Amino acid sequence: MPSGTSRTETDTHVTPLPTLGRTALLSGAFSLLPVFAVVLYLARTSPAWPVVLAVEAVVAVVFVVVYIRFRLVYSRVTRTHFVKRRMLLPQVSVQRTSIDRLLLHRVYRTGSTEALTQLLGVDSLGRRVLGMNALFWSEDDIQRVVEALDVQTTVDTLPMSAAEYHRRFPVARGWYLRWPVLIGAAAAALGVLVVVVLSLESVVDAS
Known part of the structure; x- marks a missing residue:
């Protein structure tokens, strides 16, 4: 394990x-x-x-x-919720029934040829409900979360730049990447x- x-x-x-x-x-x-x-x-x-x-x-x-x-940070999948205790922001708890689908992509790190997994979970309206990236979580742990959530998952193994990823999926941009925060x-x-x-x-x- x-x-x-x-x-x-x-x-x-x-x-x-x-x-x-x-x-x-x-x-x-x-x-x-x-x-x-x-x-x-x-x-x-x-x-x-x-x-x-x-x-x-x-x-x-x-x-x-x-x-x-x-x-103290963690992500947890229970029988009813996805729970994430974050480092700077309050804990979030998402009902699993509100997660419509998961998107898995490979995204290049800035200034690097290394591509890391990005997990994005959205609801039926396309709004972001959860996100994880392999810069912070291990690839194996992200896969475990995907398997535990057990919802429709789209996997794209073709790496792309961070700019292209956020252009295709604007909701994937975390709060720490938004211009007011930067x-x-x-x-x-x-x-x-x-x-x-x-x-x-x-x-x-x-x-």
């Missing part, structure tokens, strides 16, 4: 790829620790060092909380960068 998957007589329960969370946590740690060390070193003789230390502690706590949230994320990242630069300037000036 694939890692991250457990099964009982009444349901199928799958969890995200465990390496994804560990890799993100380690990448963040290795990226931020040198910056934290340099900023704290520069601030050691400045009155601002408690503020710098507090900011770094808050960032570290946020990383840990996000990782814990990641570990613009908000970019603005937040820019704001964090400005705060870091201003903090560094204030520390250097006070030294």
Whole structure:
């Protein structure tokens, strides 16, 4: 049985790829620790060092909380519902009777020749009711969910680009790929960068 998957007589329960969370946590740690060390070193003789230390502690706590949230994510198929506990958004629960059909496609990762499985579930009106992708879930676990849902499934093994996929199936675009969210994320990242630069300037000036 694939890692991250457990099964009982009444349901199928799958969890995200465990390496994804560990890799993100380690990448963040290795990226931020040198910056934290340099900023704290520069601030050691400045009155601002408690503020710098507090900011770094808050960032570290946020990383840990996000990782814990990641570990709590799952998708589950019961006899009556498809349930997904998400990392940032509230849990969703979809009645299996409302799932009209499933669509399985192979979509290239951005800037890569690797194609990953995308699962899209729609209702009788063509509206999105569930989605899973192999960047976050294993291919085996996605297949287990498909088998457990046991509804009409269309499989297209010919890979396509993400742009073509979202053009053909606009409802497949997740909330995190919509322009307001992308613009908000970019603005937040820019704001964090400005705060870091201003903090560094204030520390250097006070030294």
